[in-house]
Amino acid sequence: MEEQNDSKMEDKKKEAFRVGLGVLILLVVFTLGEYWIGSVASVWWAPLLLIAALKAFLVVRDYMHLPRLFAGEEASE
Amino acid sequence: MTAHTSTLAEYQRKTAANRLGLWLFILSDAFVFAGLYVSRFYLLGTGSRPEVNQLVGLIVTSVLLLSSFFMNRAETAMAHGDRKTFLNGTLITLILGTLFLIGVVGVEWRIAPFGPGDGAAASLFYAMTGFHAFHVLTGVIFLAVVYRNGRKGLYSAERHWAVEACAVYWHFIDVVWIFFYPALYLIGSAVH
Numbered sequence: 001m002e003e004q005n006d007s008k009m010e011d012k013k014k015e016a017f018r019v020g021l022g023v024l025i026l027l028v029v030f031t032l033g034e035y036w037i038g039s040v041a042s043v044w045w046a047p048l049l050l051i052a053a054l055k056a057f058l059v060v061r062d063y064m065h066l067p068r069l070f071a072g073e074e075a076s077e
Numbered sequence: 078m079t080a081h082t083s084t085l086a087e088y089q090r091k092t093a094a095n096r097l098g099l100w101l102f103i104l105s106d107a108f109v110f111a112g113l114y115v116s117r118f119y120l121l122g123t124g125s126r127p128e129v130n131q132l133v134g135l136i137v138t139s140v141l142l143l144s145s146f147f148m149n150r151a152e153t154a155m156a157h158g159d160r161k162t163f164l165n166g167t168l169i170t171l172i173l174g175t176l177f178l179i180g181v182v183g184v185e186w187r188i189a190p191f192g193p194g195d196g197a198a199a200s201l202f203y204a205m206t207g208f209h210a211f212h213v214l215t216g217v218i219f220l221a222v223v224y225r226n227g228r229k230g231l232y233s234a235e236r237h238w239a240v241e242a243c244a245v246y247w248h249f250i251d252v253v254w255i256f257f258y259p260a261l262y263l264i265g266s267a268v269h
Contacts, residue, residue, distance in 0.1 A: 009157050009158070010157075012157065013154065013156075013157035013159065016156075016157075017150060017153060020146060020149045020150055020153065021146070023146070024142065024143070024145075027142045027146075028139070028142065031135070031138055031142065031258075034258070034259055034263060035131070035135050035263070037263070038262065038264070039131065042126070042263060042264060042265055042266060043124065043265070045123040045264045045265070048263055049259065051259070052255050052256050052258070052259050055255045056252045056255050059145060059248050059252050059255065060248075060252060062149075063145055063148070063149045063244070063251075064244075064245050064248045064249065064252075065245075068096065069096055069097065069100055
């Protein structure tokens, strides 16, 4: 029973690590996109701000775990 | 109900209250950064920006994003009782945070072809990066404390509020920079 719980916990951890890595990859792609836009067309401020907002959304949702705030006392991970 | 579960329930109740307090603090701090951000567009518009090195900007931004990834990894590890990965992640975050500080204050400030008093763009650049760097420094100190306590074994999968608070604060610093980066380095043409 304990082994089963450990294995479950390990799977949950691996899944959380995978989500974290996925977010990092997206952040890197968006940042390189921003850099490219800023290099070739620095007057395109609207797409740059939109990309920044998307990046911030990802960090707030997946790294800062904003939904925990509304989950009450049960949220721990 | 045993004494242990009762204490754990109490800890979770307190954590929920602490979490709300931390987010309120972050929200109030965000307004200060928002003031600086709006000032940048009010004074410089979207056609100009400070004359800064875009490559340095990309490098320091990448370092900070990477640090957020390792902070998230550290916090996740602690939440699942993996102390070794937690300690490694926290240490890497601390190192990357220090590298970011060196990149902005030690390199970018040094190579910038203007001083803080050389016009609106220059003043905004130093105000925005300086205020942000101060927060990064605070975060690095916070990380060092969490790392030290983690080594002493003060956190567990059930009780690690300090780790969570440190992580949320660190990611907040990252979010601020996500908005500052295009505003300072990418939008508009460089003006001296």
